[in-house]
Amino acid sequence: MTKKYSSFSEIDKDLNILRLQREIAMESLKFNLNNTKADLLPNQLLGGASGLLQQQLLTFAIKKLSGIFRKRHSVTVLD
Numbered sequence: 420m421t422k423k424y425s426s427f428s429e430i431d432k433d434l435n436i437l438r439l440q441r442e443i444a445m446e447s448l449k450f451n452l453n454n455t456k457a458d459l460l461p462n463q464l465l466g467g468a469s470g471l472l473q474q475q476l477l478t479f480a481i482k483k484l485s486g487i488f489r490k491r492h493s494v495t496v497l498d
Contacts, residue, residue, distance in 0.1 A: 424430050 422433075424433075
């Protein structure tokens with residue numbers, strides 16, 4: 420679909436609109452790129468993993484401690 424222009428001002432107006440649209444697209448791309456970089460920083464990646472790691476370590480520690488206390492309790496009951 421080709422547009423027919425009747426004056427240079429119409430051409431300039433459309434070129435200006437296209438330039439602004441291109442600038443907006445570039446700024447949007449930069450914004451998304453910066454957000455992606457921030458999400459991939461090591462401290463961000465480890466932030467989610469550290470919560471999971473802490474939960475796993477806490478669960479492991481509770482199981483071990485409960486096992487130790489059960490063993491002590493069973494030994495004292497047998498004596």
